């Protein structure tokens with residue numbers, strides 16, 4: 001059985017939900033990225049979006065799980081201002097040299113997952129082996145959501 005780690009950042013729970021559901025399908029370890037910068041409240045959400053658009057890095061809490069111990073790392077980010085969240089951008093840039101195979105997912109209102117995967121690839125220095133995205137409608141439609149989670153988990157199982 002391949003060892004899989006899921007690493008995610010989530011401000012309001014959507015990305016956490018996908019990460020947890022994927023973890024139970026894939027029997028994966030999971031770790032949340034903590035952004036030390038305040039991101040709650042309206043003002044912080046505006047500055048967060050601005051930081052993301054400027055592709056700024058942020059200060060994240062030390063991670064406990066080492067990506068080198070895994071066959072695959074799945075990384076999940078919300079989309080802010082059309083960009084990766086600063087916390088995930090920071091994780092990717094800090095772990096670049098330790099990261100082997102990785103897969104990627106986003107949650108968003110309506111962003112194209114392919115363009116987000118390209119951004120992740122730019123920071124990681126390599127393409128993800130698989131990627132997907134969950135937009136607002138998909139997050140709200142229980143059956144379609146569950147099918148998409150199962151499909152992505154299958155793609156991961158057969159791709160590694």
Ligand SMILES: Cc1cc2nc3c(=O)[nH]c(=O)nc-3n(C[C@H](O)[C@H](O)[C@H](O)COP(=O)(O)O)c2cc1C
Nearest residue numbers: 010011012013014015078079081082108109110111
């Ligand atoms: C500051 C901010 C900026 C956002 N910008 C975008 C955007 O450019 N495009 C988009 O599709 N969704 C955007 N969203 C919506 C989030 O990506 C979406 O709600 C996501 O699922 C949130 O994930 P979370 O609950 O894990 O934090 C934005 C949300 C926030 C808070």
